[in-house]
Amino acid sequence: MTDNTEPSTPLSENPAPNNQPTDSVPGTLQKESTPVTPTAAEISRVKPIRQVLGTGLLLGLILATLTLLAAPVLRERVFALWPDRPAEEVSGMESAKLKREVSRLERLVVSLQKRYEWLTPRTPFLIVNTSENRIYIKTGNKILHEGVCSTGSYVLLKASENRQWVFFTPRGMFRILGKEEWPVWRKPDWAFVEEGLPIPAPYARERFEAGVLGEYALEIGDGYLIHGTLYKRLLGMPVTHGCVRLDDEGLRIVYHSLQLGSKVFIY
Amino acid sequence: MSTTPYNWGQKFLSIKPVRWLRELAATYLRQDGRTKFMFISATLFPILLIFVFTMLLPALSNPLAEIPLEESQDNRKKPIEKKSAEPSPTPSPEFLAKMAELKTAEAYWQARLRLAKTRSINLSIDLVDSVVGLDINGVTVRRCKIHRFEMSSAIAHLKSQGRLHLWLANGFALQKELATLPKAPIRVKEAPKDTIEASESAGEELPIENRDVHFTWDFDRQLTVLVEQVQTPSVSGWLSKLWYGFRRTLGAAGQALLELGRLKLPQHRLWIELELTREDAKAIYRALPEKAGLALRL
Numbered sequence: 001m002t003d004n005t006e007p008s009t010p011l012s013e014n015p016a017p018n019n020q021p022t023d024s025v026p027g028t029l030q031k032e033s034t035p036v037t038p039t040a041a042e043i044s045r046v047k048p049i050r051q052v053l054g055t056g057l058l059l060g061l062i063l064a065t066l067t068l069l070a071a072p073v074l075r076e077r078v079f080a081l082w083p084d085r086p087a088e089e090v091s092g093m094e095s096a097k098l099k100r101e102v103s104r105l106e107r108l109v110v111s112l113q114k115r116y117e118w119l120t121p122r123t124p125f126l127i128v129n130t131s132e133n134r135i136y137i138k139t140g141n142k143i144l145h146e147g148v149c150s151t152g153s154y155v156l157l158k159a160s161e162n163r164q165w166v167f168f169t170p171r172g173m174f175r176i177l178g179k180e181e182w183p184v185w186r187k188p189d190w191a192f193v194e195e196g197l198p199i200p201a202p203y204a205r206e207r208f209e210a211g212v213l214g215e216y217a218l219e220i221g222d223g224y225l226i227h228g229t230l231y232k233r234l235l236g237m238p239v240t241h242g243c244v245r246l247d248d249e250g251l252r253i254v255y256h257s258l259q260l261g262s263k264v265f266i267y
Numbered sequence: 268m269s270t271t272p273y274n275w276g277q278k279f280l281s282i283k284p285v286r287w288l289r290e291l292a293a294t295y296l297r298q299d300g301r302t303k304f305m306f307i308s309a310t311l312f313p314i315l316l317i318f319v320f321t322m323l324l325p326a327l328s329n330p331l332a333e334i335p336l337e338e339s340q341d342n343r344k345k346p347i348e349k350k351s352a353e354p355s356p357t358p359s360p361e362f363l364a365k366m367a368e369l370k371t372a373e374a375y376w377q378a379r380l381r382l383a384k385t386r387s388i389n390l391s392i393d394l395v396d397s398v399v400g401l402d403i404n405g406v407t408v409r410r411c412k413i414h415r416f417e418m419s420s421a422i423a424h425l426k427s428q429g430r431l432h433l434w435l436a437n438g439f440a441l442q443k444e445l446a447t448l449p450k451a452p453i454r455v456k457e458a459p460k461d462t463i464e465a466s467e468s469a470g471e472e473l474p475i476e477n478r479d480v481h482f483t484w485d486f487d488r489q490l491t492v493l494v495e496q497v498q499t500p501s502v503s504g505w506l507s508k509l510w511y512g513f514r515r516t517l518g519a520a521g522q523a524l525l526e527l528g529r530l531k532l533p534q535h536r537l538w539i540e541l542e543l544t545r546e547d548a549k550a551i552y553r554a555l556p557e558k559a560g561l562a563l564r565l
Contacts, residue, residue, distance in 0.1 A: 048302070049302075049305065052295055052302055052305050052306045052309070053305060053306075053309045054309075055288070055291050055292065055295065055306065055309075056295075056305065056306045056307070056308070056309025056310040057309045057310070057312070057313065058288070059288060059292060059310045060309060060310040060311060060312055060313040060314050061313050062288075063310070063313075063314050064313035064314045064316065064317040064318075065317075065520075067314055067317045067318050067321070067322065068317050068321055068520045068523060068524070069516050069517075069520050071317075071321040071322045071325075071520075071523060071533075072519055072535065072536070074322050074326070075322055075325060075326040075535050076419060076420055076421075078322075078326035078327070079326065079419070079420040079421040079424060079535070080420035082420075082424050095362075098362065098366065101366065102362070102365060102366055102369060105366070105369035105370065105372075105373060106369060108373055109369055109372045109373050109376060112373065112376035112377060112380065113376055115376075115380060116376060116379055116380055116383070116405060119383055119404070119405025119406060120405065120406050120407075121406070125406070127408050129408075129409070129550065130553075130554075131546070131549055131550035131553055131554070132546065132550065153454070154451055154452050154453045154454060155453075155454050155455075155456050156453050156454065156455045156456065157456050157458055158455065158456070158457050158458060159458040160458070166453065168451065171388060171554060171556070172386065172387075172388060172403060173386065173403050173404045173406075193458045194458065194459070194465065195459075195462060195465045196458070196459035196460060196461045196462045196463075196464055196465035197462065197465075237473055238473075239473065263404075263406075265403045265404075265406055265408045267388060267401055267403065267408050267409060267550070267554040
C-alpha cells in the first residue's frame with residue numbers, strides 16, 4: 001500500500017525560487033523545465049488542422065455576414081407563413097353585443113373626425129410651402145388665393161470674427177403679430193456684411209431703407225416678416241434671408257385677408 | 268455586352284480571393300472524412316449561430332412581444348366584455364373585419380387629435396384612403412396621394428387578428444431617419460471683403476436642386492416607413508439610392524449585432540413602403556422635424 005501524501009518526485013529536486021509557493025503538480029515539474037520539440041510529423045499534422053479550421057471559419061463568417069444582412073428579408077418570409085386567427089376577445093363575443101359595439105364605434109369615429117375637422121380655422125389663414133415657394137390663403141378647406149412667393153435661401157454666410165448667419169424660413173405655426181403699411185426696413189448686420197460694407201452703429205441713418213419691402217409688411221415674430229419685393233423675377237425661388245416675399249397682388253390679398261392673430265402655417 | 272445577374276455571379280466567383288477560397292474549400296471537401304467534417308463544422312458554426320439568433324428565434328417569436336400595446340383612452344374607460352356562459356354564434360368574418368377597421372379608425376383619429384395638441388409638425392398616413400398628410404396643430408397643410416404601398420407581412424398578420432388598433436393607439440414618435448438628400452440644403456458662402464467682390468458674387472446663378480428622393484423613417488414601437496419616389500431615378504440617383512440601400516442594410520445588421528451583444532434577440536421592424544411623387548416626398552421629408560409624431564391608419 002502506498003502513502004498518498006508522499007509526492008512521487010521529491011520537491012527538493014526542483015525547488016521553487018525564493019521558497020515561493022507553486023501551483024504546479026509535483027510530478028510534472030521535471031517535464032516543464034525541458035521544452036518539448038514537436039516532431040516534423042506532428043507539425044505536418046497540426047498545420048493542416050489549423051488551416052482547415054481557419055479556412056472553414058473564414059468561409060463561415062463570410063456566409064454568416066450574408067445571412068445577417070438577409071435576415072430581415074428572411075424573417076418576412078417566415079411571418080408570411082403564420083396562420084391567421086381572430087382575436088379571442090372578439091371571437092368570444094355574442095353577435096348582439098358585437099353589433100352594439102360596432103354601432104358605438106361608428107358613432108365614435110364620426111365624432112372624432114368632426115372634432116379634428118373643427119381644428120381648422122374658419123377665419124382666413126395662410127399656408128406657406130417653402131419647398132415649392134407657394135402660398136395659399138384658406139378658410140376652412142376652401143382656397144381663397146394661391147400664389148407664388150420666395151422663402152429662405154439656406155445660405156450660411158460666414159464673416160470674420162467667427163460670425164455667421166443661416167438664412168432659413170422657420171417652420172411651424174405662427175400668428176400675425178403686427179401689420180404695417182409702407183414699411184421701412186431697418187437693415188441688420190448681415191445686410192452690410194453681405195455687401196462688403198462696414199457695419200454701422202445700431203441706429204445709424206444708413207440702416208434705414210424705405211420702399212424695398214413693398215406696400216405692406218406683416219410681422220410673424222422673431223424679426224420674420226411677410227412683405228413685398230423689388231426683385232419680382234426671383235419670386236418662386238429660395239432667395240430670401242428668412243422672410244416670406246410676395247408679389248404685389250398676393251401681398252395685397254394677404255394683408256387684407258389676415259387680421260392680427262390670424263394663423264400662418266409654414267412647412 | 269449584356270450584364271445579366273449570371274455574368275455578375277461569374278465575375279464575382281472569378282475574383283482572386285474568392286477563387287482562392289473556393290479552391291481551398293474544394294480541396295478540403297475532397298479529403299478524408301475527419302478533415303471534411305472539421306471543415307464543414309467550422310464553416311457551419313458561425314452561420315448557424317447567426318441564423319438561429321437573428322433569423323429563426325426572432326421570426327418564431329411574436330414581433331410585437333416587447334412592444335407596449337396600448338388601449339386608446341376611450342377603450343380604457345369601457346369595462347371589458349366578458350364571455351357569455353352560453354355558446355354564442357361565431358360572428359361572420361366580414362363583421363369582424365368591420366369591427367377591426369372601426370377600431371383602427373378610432374385609434375387613428377385619437378392619435379391625430381393627440382398630436383394636434385403638440386406644437387410640432389406631424390405626419391398622418393392613411394392607407395385606407397391612400398393619403399399622406401402633413402399636419403400642423405390639427406391643420407392639414409399638405410395632402411399627398413400615395414401611388415403605391417406595400418407593408419410587412421407581420422402587419423397584415425396583426426390586422427387579421429384584430430389587434431392592430433392596440434399597436435396604432437396614441438401614434439408613433441420619430442426616432443431616426445436616413446435619406447438620399449440632406450435635411451436642409453445649406454450652401455456655405457464666405458462674406459465678401461469689399462463692395463467689388465460683393466457685386467461679383469451677386470450675379471452668381473442659383474443651383475437647381477434636382478436630387479432623387481428616397482428615405483427611411485424609424486419610429487418607436489418598431490415601425491419603419493420607407494418612402495420612394497414614383498419617378499425613375501437618374502444615373503446619379505441610382506448610385507445614391509444604392510449607397511442609401513447599403514447604409515440601411517448595414518445599419519439594420521449593426522443594430523441586430525448590438526442587440527445580440529446585449530443578450531437580447533433582435534426585434535423585427537414592421538415596415539410600410541410608400542411611393543410618392545418626388546416633390547411630395549421632398550416637401551414632407553424636409554418639413555418633418557426631428558421629434559415628429561405619426562398617426563397611422565391601415
